[in-house]
Amino acid sequence: MRTTTIIGSIMALAVSAHIEATDQYLTADAMVDIKTGKIVSSPALIISNGKIVRIGTQKNLPKPQGMDEVDLTGHTIMPGLMDMHVHLTGDATTPFFVEMGYSLPRQTVVAVKNAKTTLMAGYTTVRNVGAPGYSVIGVRDGINDGDIVGPRIYAAGPSLGITGGHCDNNFLAPELKVKSEGVADGVAAVRAKVRENIKYGANAIKLCATGGVFSKGTKVGIQQYTVDEIKAAVDEAHRRGLTVAAHAHGTEGIKAAIIGGVDSVEHASFLDAEAIELAKEYGTYLSMDIYNTEYTLTFGEKNGVPEENLNKERQVSKRQRDSFSRAVKAGAKMVFGSDAAIYPHGDNAKQLSRMVRYGMTPLQALQAATINSATLLGREGDLGLLEEGYMADIIAVRGNPLDDVSILENVAFVMKEGETYKTPEQ
Structure with missing residues (x-):
């Protein structure tokens, strides 16, 4: 009986439903290039089997017919x-x-x-x-x-x-x-x-x-x-x-x-x-x-x-x-x-603003929480960046985190390996 209760408590904490990963076309107003610190306008990403398979802009990478769309208008995306x-x-x-x-x-x-x-x-x-x-x-x-x-x-x-x-x-x-x-x-x-x-x-x-x-x-x-x-x-x-x-x-x-x-x-x-x-x-x-x-x-x-x-x-x-x-x-x-x-x-994410206050640039703080951490784990080839071949770990915020890293304390969208767990409406 006790074991059943414990398992039930754990399972009740799972998200009741989330959007399953299928081929998806994801767009946003902007994207942070974590390597260079540049902001890419109107990015477009094609996601398949949990990975980013194509990346470009909405102009040069239009939505394939019939593909599910993740529309993040008004948001900036970056790696998880x-x-x-x-x-x-x-x-x-x-x-x-x-x-x-x-x-x-x-x-x-x-x-x-x-x-x-x-x-x-x-x-x-x-x-x-x-x-x-x-x-x-x-x-x-x-x-x-x-x-x-x-x-x-x-x-x-x-x-x-x-x-x-x-x-x-x-x-x-x-x-x-x-x-x-x-x-x-x-x-x-x-x-x-x-x-x-x-x-x-x-x-x-x-x-x-x-x-x-x-x-x-x-x-x-x-x-x-x-x-x-x-x-x-x-x-x-x-x-x-x-x-x-x-x-x-x-x-x-x-x-x-x-x-x-x-x-x-x-x-x-x-x-x-x-x-x-x-x-x-x-x-x-x-x-x-x-x-x-x-x-x-x-x-x-x-x-x-x-x-x-x-x-x-x-x-x-x-x-x-x-x-x-x-x-x-x-x-x-x-x-x-x-x-x-x-x-x-x-x-x-409250720590990010302190990292900037005590000496880092906003880009350095974001790199510490993305590509540097991926490299430490030996995952620099598929985590920490939004690039082709990388896991579709994507978050979105309103505004530019390179101007104010504290906006990452309120993330509006979360995707891990192509599955959406949080949307701006939640």
Whole structure:
């Protein structure tokens, strides 16, 4: 009976109906060329089997007779957005310790809800960097099989971390003997844990190289995993074609993660000049969540976040934004990573205006959330652009996002792989 109830709850969160992908002719007033920053007037796209097969203008590519039409008059189209750091099982509006008591089935239902919300906000691809019990892997598979609605998901499974570190659970009494399932100490254990995550379906890997803001008893600046442990995780993941994300706030942990070969450093709060140069030398992407501090410091106390964690957020906030500005100025490679769950899912795009405020051009911010993220995932050949042969992941807004990126906080149209999930009338 309980299993039936859980399945019913999950299925009820699916969109009741959406427009099935057939051959389609899509037009709009304008299109953003993400590579060049140019605005293409009166674009026309032909979509078949979930991909863009022809692209031109309404003048040189007229509508084929009998083809279904998607008319986005009054709108500007661009590729679907991508967020490289989300936690779909988390919900910032749920009281801190209430959420900690959620069962795995309850967390999975939350992830289903948040996946749909994220897609409707215009994010057609996300990387979920840590969730218990392979829950988001199950959500990903449900989306892929058409059972529920959500973005394309790269799911890491349980995050790897040291005993007592940021990716362990340190909130409960020692006699309860609670240990997070991603805990792995030493090179051999790290290798085994990566293999276990892959065994159960992970298509990305996440490890914790330093302390963090929302854990108990860890210091954000202190390194946790050694370079050798990080290298072991990277070796195992890369052998299987998976990217590795490293949570790292502190300077030495950031450097260890880069030298260890990770594909992206998450947060990267305390960068120095050497760390930035190392990131450039190794080609490591920085994924810096510079919006969520506003939510945490405004609503965290009300939501029951302990004072220890709020104090750590105050330590990180300005330093991380300063680091972001210096990294952008130095030309480091950047992707869009929001840490959605620390603030409400669906508000992901609020970070874009902060990325511009702290040093990026609007085009750079959009590239971070499209072609840069696609390249990080090894999908630069079919995601992140509106070009022939690419997936028909398309969003639309009223206005020009290169003039004001904040308009992406209100996306009017969402298509993923040729299927329409949101229209301007919704």
